[in-house]
Amino acid sequence: MNTLTLWFHKFGSPPTFFRVTALLSPWLFGAAFLIGLAGIYWGLFVAPADYQQSDAYRIIFIHVPCAWMGLFAYIFMAVNAFIALVWRIKISEILAMTSAPVGAFFTAVTLATGSIWGKPMWGTWWTWDARLTSELVLLFLFLGVIGLYNAIEDRRQAARAAAFLALVGIVNVPIVHFSVSWWNTLHQGSTVRLLGPSRIDSSMLWPLLLLALATHIWFFASVFARSRVSLLELEGGKEWARDIALATEHGHE
């Protein structure tokens, strides 16, 4: 077995996962916070005002990274759901289920900032535009996964059922992503591209990318923190969980 697969297998075992994420967590939260702070400062104070929207455009630095994260969280959830259903890996079940509330929160922030942005620019809080509607559906899909997971008593069966639902709902992801190019409505097209030149000035692009990086790190930090709690709940009766509980108890004394 080569090092990578060995590492992968080790990371999939609950005690190792718990220990590694415990070590990573403060670093991830710290890095996300610092990078986010730098990005916010750059976006709000250094980047120039837009020629058309003046200072109002600056909400983009929150809105767009959160929108990316909503979709990213869904894809992350679906990939883990697939792994959980096919190979029955416990960690994947937990990762899929803990990324749902984080993704739902990012999607909710996207909708909220979008509507705050829409009021001065479009003159309305809400419009039944394709992207807004599909983003709302994305939020409901997240909530459905969370609801189903909480409704079933047996944790592992609940995770499998909710994981299945997450996989069924993945049809919405391309619809959200391509909605601005398929339907030409109020929401503007995408300005940042992975391939080819972006249609946004680099003075505005850099803080945006910085904040995207910060939200990605924050997502993983948050998912890991939640996963560790779920893992302890699930494995409460196991030896390693008891050892950790005893160790923390001694540490507090």
Next chain:
Amino acid sequence: MRYGTTRSACAAVIRRDLLLTWRRRGDALNPALFAIIVVVMFPLALGPEPNQLANISAGIVFVAVLLAGLLALDTLFRGDHEDGTLEQIVLSPHPLSMLLASKILVHWLSTALPLIVVSPLLAEMLHLPRQVMPVLMISLILATLLLSLLGAVCVALTIGMRRSGMLLALLVLPLYVPVLIFAAGACNAAQLGLPFLAPLLWLGAALALALVLAPLACAAALRISIT
């Protein structure tokens, strides 16, 4: 021991479910009555202005049919789950997806078909223009089939839960959104005299996909919830 062919097993499931429906034939009227009552609420709430009602009639009919279908979804597996038949179906040597497809078909016949039959009455109550009626019927047939197939997947996940009604709505309605948009879109386009074929073709394509995939997904979901 010899098991019959899959075809005979499916036929047996269809015959049994049809017989059960027939024995309780009063129940089949409930979704239709529910849809009529929902539709009656709209003129009472919005005022009886015929032009205003005609503008939104297709949408109201679709939402009423969708809600009625949602409430009827619960009966798809409930009885069979309570008396243990469902476990036997899961254990049977025949492909579970085929047996479930038969069950979904009978469920559609017993709950959605009455809705389609009363839909001209609903449309007339809301002053839908006559020339839109054929489009409404075609899109209703396509949409209700899609709703039954998608709903079966979700209801299979919530099986065994005591109060699954609200949760089922949360699971199913986001998946119904595209169906509703295309089906009502076709009727609205027809009402405005615009070409309406494209949304109908989209619905047909989605139905073709769902006919193949939904029974398989339903079977997988059922295997997860019955362990």
